Amino acid sequence: MAKAWIVDRWLRKDAPASVKRRLNASRDPLKAKIPDQYKSARYGQGSRWSVQWFETDANGKRRKAGRSVETRAEAEQLVTRISADQLTGQYVTVENRNRPYGDVWREWFNAQHHVKDRTGNRYEDDYDRYVKPRWANVRIGSIDAVAINAWVGQLRDGTAVHDFKTKHSKKPRKPKPLSASSIKGIVTVAFGATLGYAAKRRIIPFNPMDGVSLPKDNEPDDPVYLRYEEVEDLAGVCDSRNALIIRMLAYTGLRPNELFSLHIDALDFERRRIRVVRNFTEDRKGHIVEGSPKTWETRTVAMPEFLIDDLRAQCDGRPLEAYVFTSPRGRAVNLANWRNREWKKIVLGSGVEVEGLTIYSLRHTYASLAIAAGCDVKTLQKAMGHKDAAVTLNTYAALFPDRMDDVADALAKARALALSASDGVHMVEYPVR
Numbered sequence: 001m002a003k004a005w006i007v008d009r010w011l012r013k014d015a016p017a018s019v020k021r022r023l024n025a026s027r028d029p030l031k032a033k034i035p036d037q038y039k040s041a042r043y044g045q046g047s048r049w050s051v052q053w054f055e056t057d058a059n060g061k062r063r064k065a066g067r068s069v070e071t072r073a074e075a076e077q078l079v080t081r082i083s084a085d086q087l088t089g090q091y092v093t094v095e096n097r098n099r100p101y102g103d104v105w106r107e108w109f110n111a112q113h114h115v116k117d118r119t120g121n122r123y124e125d126d127y128d129r130y131v132k133p134r135w136a137n138v139r140i141g142s143i144d145a146v147a148i149n150a151w152v153g154q155l156r157d158g159t160a161v162h163d164f165k166t167k168h169s170k171k172p173r174k175p176k177p178l179s180a181s182s183i184k185g186i187v188t189v190a191f192g193a194t195l196g197y198a199a200k201r202r203i204i205p206f207n208p209m210d211g212v213s214l215p216k217d218n219e220p221d222d223p224v225y226l227r228y229e230e231v232e233d234l235a236g237v238c239d240s241r242n243a244l245i246i247r248m249l250a251y252t253g254l255r256p257n258e259l260f261s262l263h264i265d266a267l268d269f270e271r272r273r274i275r276v277v278r279n280f281t282e283d284r285k286g287h288i289v290e291g292s293p294k295t296w297e298t299r300t301v302a303m304p305e306f307l308i309d310d311l312r313a314q315c316d317g318r319p320l321e322a323y324v325f326t327s328p329r330g331r332a333v334n335l336a337n338w339r340n341r342e343w344k345k346i347v348l349g350s351g352v353e354v355e356g357l358t359i360y361s362l363r364h365t366y367a368s369l370a371i372a373a374g375c376d377v378k379t380l381q382k383a384m385g386h387k388d389a390a391v392t393l394n395t396y397a398a399l400f401p402d403r404m405d406d407v408a409d410a411l412a413k414a415r416a417l418a419l420s421a422s423d424g425v426h427m428v429e430y431p432v433r
Contacts, residue, residue: 004053004082006075009068010043024072049075053082055093065094085205096203097141101194102132104140108197116291118281126190133161135191141204143195145211148187155183156215180215187214223364223395224356226250231365237349242342244310245325249362251304253370253384255279256359260333261290265320269312272303276385280335288334293385301383335359367392371399 010029011020015038026032029044047068055065069075105127112120134151135143154160158177178186192209199207226234231250235243248259257280266275277298281291293299303311314324325333343359354361363384370380377400381392 004051004079004086006072006079007050007052007066008040008048009046009050010040010048012038012040014038051075051078051082053086067094098139099141099203100136101138101140101143102136104198104203105131105136105194108194111197116281117289118291122185123190126186129162129164130155130160130186131191133163140195140198143204143208145208148191148208148212152183152187152212152214155186184214187212222356223367224354224358224361225368225399226352226354226357226361226365228369230352230354231362233350233352234346238346240310241314241325242346244307244314245338246346246362247307247310249359250365251307251369252301253363253366254301255293255363255385256335257281258293258385260323260325260335260338262324263320264315264318264322264324267303267311267315267324269303269308272305272308274301274303275299276301280332288332297385297387299382299385367396368399371396 008015008020011023011034019034019038023029023032023034029048034043047070049070049072050066050068052064052066054062056062067078069078109120109123109127112123115123151160155178158175160175162175188209192207192212195204195207195209198204231246235246238246245259248254249256252259252274254262254274254276258276258278261278261280262274262276263278266277267273268275275298276293278290279293280288311324315322323332327333327337339359347357367380367384370383375383377389377392380396381389384392386392386395
């Protein structure tokens with residue numbers, strides 16, 4: 001049976017009750033008249049009370065553990081808590097509570113087999129920049145919501161300890177206040193996911209993130225949507241290759257790196273379909289490589305008919321395994337390079353002045369134009385490669401037309417038809433059993 005017990009560190013076990021009462025009543029143990037025969041070797045030193053118990057370590061070995069407290073009342077409370085935790089299976093060993101946070105983070109990170117390399121790189125960078133300098137050497141069992149909330153405030157103010165020389169980036173940077181979205185990513189994932197893992201594995205008794213408050217953006221970034229005319233203004237100042245890139249992004253909904261990783265054999269001109277089976281991403285070393293689409297799911301999207309001739313011309317006479325779009329040197333298009341060398345010039349030359357306009361805005365533009373053309377949520381989800389329809393709704397809910405009046409009118413019409421059909425029909429009332 002699980003059990004914890006209290007040890008008086010100042011008195012010997014054979015000390016009578018009268019001696020114990022005399023010591024309890026004294027404010028200074030050194031002035032209390034306690035016979036030497038009842039004093040322990042630690043008399044008057046440190047905390048008087050200690051709670052002790054047996055626990056089983058990670059190797060299955062049973063050993064004694066203990067903790068000192070100041071008062072008898074604290075000791076009794078601790079005995080109750082430890083005994084209850086042992087009996088209910090909620091007990092956490094001292095060995096686990098004392099593990100450095102950094103060791104547990106590495107254990108959690110090595111278990112993230114489901115994430116892509118690029119996502120893993122972001123986790124590592126956030127950890128190296130902000131989490132490791134503050135928490136790596138802290139005992140994981142000592143981390144509480146108060147300390148985490150204080151750290152969140154430092155991240156928000158730009159005063160948090162940091163190290164910008166990470167595995168994937170060694171560029172010198174100066175600390176600055178972080179946005180709410182950046183703080184959320186760092187605190188809930190790069191830092192907090194480890195605490196959730198530790199709580200589930202009984203490395204800590206509970207997750208201290210439950211008491212943490214994160215800042216919210218006062219003005220969240222809304223997606224930017226372009227009109228047909230603005231899309232064509234962008235395409236109108238380009239050469240034929242870049243004009244086709246602009247139109248493909250705006251009228252198919254492909255992610256930029258999905259478009260640039262397209263091979264010619266992914267195009268079905270007869271059926272006007274594009275098979276999205278690849279995506280440019282990063283490996284663990286930060287190199288750009290071909291991988292699967294963002295949500296791991298391959299999909300098929302439709303090509304508008306007005307793009308077919310230009311796409312045929314782009315692919316004409318080239319091998320099926322070639323990329324649809326290539327750099328001037330005939331290599332795969334690097335998105336960062338295209339953004340810096342092509343996109344910025346296109347926006348400047350087009351005269352399209354829309355605040356917050358990015359390459360990704362063309363994907364949002366596809367969603368807005370598709371919804372305006374009558375596309376339903378499920379079809380849009382499949383076209384854009386979202387994991388589920390909730391993602392689509394959360395992102396583009398405001399674009400769907402308000403059909404509440406249509407629904408109310410349809411209900412009224414259906415009700416009237418149902419009631420008129422029942423006129424003159426004898427209704428039989430059955431007894432309730």
